[in-house]
Amino acid sequence: MIVLLLFLVPLIGGLLSFFLKNDKTVRVWSLLVSLVALFLSIASNTFIKSADQLNFSAPWMGNLGSSFSLSLDGLSQILTLLTAIAYPIILIATWRTEYKKPNNFFALMLLTQAGLMGVFLATDALLFYFFWELALIPVYFLCSGWGHERRIPVTFKFFIYTFTASVVMLVTILYLYFQTADHSFAIKSFYALKLSPGTQSWLFWLMFVAFAVKMPVFPFHTWQPDTYEQSPTAATMVLSGIMVKMGLYGLIRWVWPIFPSAVHAWGDVTMSMAVIGIIYASIIAIQQDDLKRLIAYSSIAHMGLMVMAVFSENTTAMNGVMMQMFNHGINIIGLWIVVELIERQFGTRKLSELGGIAQKAPGLTALLVVVALANVALPLTNGFVGEFLMFNGIWNSLSDYRIIFTVFAIIAIILSAVYTLNMIQKIFYGNTNAVTANAHDAFGNEKLILAFLVIVIVVLGVYPQPLLNLGSSFVDGLLKDVNVANLIVK
Amino acid sequence: MNALILSTVSGVIMMFSSFLLKNKASVRTLAHVLLLAVIVVNFLELKNVSLFHIDTKDMLVFDRFALLFSLIANVSTLAFFLLSSTDMERVGVNYSDYFALIFFVLSGVIIAVSFKSLLMLFLGIEILSIPLYILTGSDKRNLKSNEASLKYFLMGSFSTGLMLMGIALVYGATGTFQTGVPHLFAAGKVPVLMIAGMMLLLFAISFKVSAAPFHFWTPDVYDGAPTVFTSFMATVVKAAGFIAFMRLFNDAFGDIQPQWKLLVGIIAAVTLFIGNLTAVFQQSVKRMLAYSSISQAGFMMLAIYSLNSDAREGLILYGAAYCIATIGIFGMLAKMNDYTFEGFNGFAKQQPVIAATMVVFLLSLAGIPLTAGFLSKFYMLRATINAGNLWLALFAVLMAAVSVYYYFRLIQAMYFKDGNAGVVVTLTPGFKYTMIALAAITVILGIFPNLLISWLYF
Numbered sequence: 001m002i003v004l005l006l007f008l009v010p011l012i013g014g015l016l017s018f019f020l021k022n023d024k025t026v027r028v029w030s031l032l033v034s035l036v037a038l039f040l041s042i043a044s045n046t047f048i049k050s051a052d053q054l055n056f057s058a059p060w061m062g063n064l065g066s067s068f069s070l071s072l073d074g075l076s077q078i079l080t081l082l083t084a085i086a087y088p089i090i091l092i093a094t095w096r097t098e099y100k101k102p103n104n105f106f107a108l109m110l111l112t113q114a115g116l117m118g119v120f121l122a123t124d125a126l127l128f129y130f131f132w133e134l135a136l137i138p139v140y141f142l143c144s145g146w147g148h149e150r151r152i153p154v155t156f157k158f159f160i161y162t163f164t165a166s167v168v169m170l171v172t173i174l175y176l177y178f179q180t181a182d183h184s185f186a187i188k189s190f191y192a193l194k195l196s197p198g199t200q201s202w203l204f205w206l207m208f209v210a211f212a213v214k215m216p217v218f219p220f221h222t223w224q225p226d227t228y229e230q231s232p233t234a235a236t237m238v239l240s241g242i243m244v245k246m247g248l249y250g251l252i253r254w255v256w257p258i259f260p261s262a263v264h265a266w267g268d269v270t271m272s273m274a275v276i277g278i279i280y281a282s283i284i285a286i287q288q289d290d291l292k293r294l295i296a297y298s299s300i301a302h303m304g305l306m307v308m309a310v311f312s313e314n315t316t317a318m319n320g321v322m323m324q325m326f327n328h329g330i331n332i333i334g335l336w337i338v339v340e341l342i343e344r345q346f347g348t349r350k351l352s353e354l355g356g357i358a359q360k361a362p363g364l365t366a367l368l369v370v371v372a373l374a375n376v377a378l379p380l381t382n383g384f385v386g387e388f389l390m391f392n393g394i395w396n397s398l399s400d401y402r403i404i405f406t407v408f409a410i411i412a413i414i415l416s417a418v419y420t421l422n423m424i425q426k427i428f429y430g431n432t433n434a435v436t437a438n439a440h441d442a443f444g445n446e447k448l449i450l451a452f453l454v455i456v457i458v459v460l461g462v463y464p465q466p467l468l469n470l471g472s473s474f475v476d477g478l479l480k481d482v483n484v485a486n487l488i489v490k
Numbered sequence: 491m492n493a494l495i496l497s498t499v500s501g502v503i504m505m506f507s508s509f510l511l512k513n514k515a516s517v518r519t520l521a522h523v524l525l526l527a528v529i530v531v532n533f534l535e536l537k538n539v540s541l542f543h544i545d546t547k548d549m550l551v552f553d554r555f556a557l558l559f560s561l562i563a564n565v566s567t568l569a570f571f572l573l574s575s576t577d578m579e580r581v582g583v584n585y586s587d588y589f590a591l592i593f594f595v596l597s598g599v600i601i602a603v604s605f606k607s608l609l610m611l612f613l614g615i616e617i618l619s620i621p622l623y624i625l626t627g628s629d630k631r632n633l634k635s636n637e638a639s640l641k642y643f644l645m646g647s648f649s650t651g652l653m654l655m656g657i658a659l660v661y662g663a664t665g666t667f668q669t670g671v672p673h674l675f676a677a678g679k680v681p682v683l684m685i686a687g688m689m690l691l692l693f694a695i696s697f698k699v700s701a702a703p704f705h706f707w708t709p710d711v712y713d714g715a716p717t718v719f720t721s722f723m724a725t726v727v728k729a730a731g732f733i734a735f736m737r738l739f740n741d742a743f744g745d746i747q748p749q750w751k752l753l754v755g756i757i758a759a760v761t762l763f764i765g766n767l768t769a770v771f772q773q774s775v776k777r778m779l780a781y782s783s784i785s786q787a788g789f790m791m792l793a794i795y796s797l798n799s800d801a802r803e804g805l806i807l808y809g810a811a812y813c814i815a816t817i818g819i820f821g822m823l824a825k826m827n828d829y830t831f832e833g834f835n836g837f838a839k840q841q842p843v844i845a846a847t848m849v850v851f852l853l854s855l856a857g858i859p860l861t862a863g864f865l866s867k868f869y870m871l872r873a874t875i876n877a878g879n880l881w882l883a884l885f886a887v888l889m890a891a892v893s894v895y896y897y898f899r900l901i902q903a904m905y906f907k908d909g910n911a912g913v914v915v916t917l918t919p920g921f922k923y924t925m926i927a928l929a930a931i932t933v934i935l936g937i938f939p940n941l942l943i944s945w946l947y948f
Contacts, residue, residue: 061938061939061940063940063943064872064939129859130859130860133858133859133860134859134860137853137858141905144902144905144906145905145906151906152902152906152907156895156898156902159894159898160891160894160895163891163894164888164891167857167887167888167890167891168884168887168888170868170871170887171871171875171880171883171884171887174868174871174872174875174883175875175880177872178875178876206884
């Protein structure tokens, strides 16, 4: 039952927001809704853990073979928790940002949350597709309605890209549906499929592209930097912090167990794509002058590493992915908050026009440096734990090229240190100029949120065990199935 | 049967009503009341309550499929009346005649979807076509309208000729006009006469539903006709054409599927391709909708291609979803000053509620989940994959992704661009509520399609 509430609370809260007229009311209301969702998510992780609470199923479009089934397991728990934590953070951090028609803005934000929750909870393929689109549509309106001047063509490109990929996924789902023994969209029936390696191969690609566009994996990434740049920052946080995880989630939940032999067979190809993406994005990130684009490219690099880890097919790497999905969400939202603060205060995001803010805003600087170091995966930050596990896993993978992959991935870490430190230096150090002369420090609510993020970063960096425990039971179950399948193929 | 008789009688009543009713509002009310009566009678028939019975000598068969679609056609026409009947006043002086003609079209629709004999198919298609030729040309002083009417008439008569020839050949091959009679051909030996007749019928009906490469008349005719009547002919009439198409190929040619399957598949693919790709380049919303109707026809062709139970259910749902959404958009378009995309700039600021309903309709046409349009496309894909052709389904969804481009242009114009979209007449509360109701139906059918489809069986 609690899984249903996780989805229903933001949905109903969002629909009601459309009818609230006052700016203040709608902000408080949406914060309240997101806090309730957070409470539910924490509750589902701690004291409400009976099976009938964590699973929900109701008939829905009966004769189509689809049912409204939601379920919370380790993977879902990590991602719903991330979604639930991210929303209050985003809302508080952007509390002072002005929006025209705030009721529509916050309503669409909450509807996106409902879609995201649904994606992470659905255990029925058709339902999954529904939520996948439900998350996309409000984001399209958010970015097009409240973005910057080039928003219309840019978000349109984003929409067409993702939509095209997702309808291809729909056809694949339908094809799989007709292969199941009991003609059902339930995930169990999909997992029970025994497809021949040849069939798996091409179905795998049809499905993979849908998720690759979302993450994005090179060469499907071209929509991403533009969209991040042109969207309102609150929407960018949702896009980069949570929504890209939809792609990874889809890969782990809907591709791996269904096409195990194809995942194995094409692992080298997808890992090469990912590694090219990592290096390419890192090099471009170094060249960037615009803060938002810099972070956008850094996100491509980080996602690429996670894709590599998924395809290295072993427990260590998968545990790393589980950790990193959560941590990347936290870290990148932290970075976007700083971007938002800088842009609101100075009206520019250009590194070349900023400088010397540290003298005026020491609090902000200290907090950002920690977030940035976590982004570089320095030891004692949360980023380190996940990345270390992933490197370890990639090194131990079955691929023939595992050494090359690991070396390139580690080069990317060095590159990420280059652009991140460069960014910090250009924004915060040096002399103040005309733009930054009158800088003031972050406000209390913003400091509070950043401080909270820093605490999460450090705590998970020192003591990652709770998060690891959440993911590891799921990973063990997943790998057991898949390895068995691998043996059959060989 | 009852609905057919009643709608014909209604047509005659409307024709003579202008002698008695001088007031346009009373003509309009009379038309609404008559249509409501037709709907009630049709609904009762669906529930097996017949007011009277006429022996059609097995030439017409009123099964649930036919009755349900007639009901959808009648209800869509009612929605069309509610949204657009006031706009008909601006077309010309013969106000009551337009209603009469529409009732005659409805009679043709009912015959065409319930035929059991090829003769009735011919009659039905003709009865629904001829009033349309007149309606297309009803804006007498407009050259474009005249041109459209003439073009439609010439091309239409030509295709009628083809159809008649096809029927004659099929008769020659089988010795009967009845459909649904098992053919007694030796296995693999279908007479050339039969195949030729089938081909001619395929071409003729493809023309009527504007499937490529027989679609050339569509953009000009839809663009030239007065917008209110385009709304009607692009929706109810087209959907009816597909139901007739399906009946014909299911009953008469169902047992010679290998002979036409590939050809129909190609027609579907070409229609999808041409409709979508050309719609992308349109500057006028009206022309865009004309091409969109071609691309939607491509999707409906998938039902003819697959001919299974999914296809039957899906075509009913598709007809309803497509009619509702398109009638809604045309209803608004008919009241706009400027028919180009720019004419809609800033529309959401002026009419937030109506703009929101338009978004629902456009999302439905584009096939986005939670709308009836998505599920109807879903049924088509399911039917196609079930019939064993994954590639056609993949091609269709890629084309659906293209269609997002032009439908979303309208959303962008309404919501994200600044401008002052002008409307010709003030929008009445009735119009607004009808739009909201249609949008609500679109969403409800998108979540619970069984509300409609279960009527096929119970």
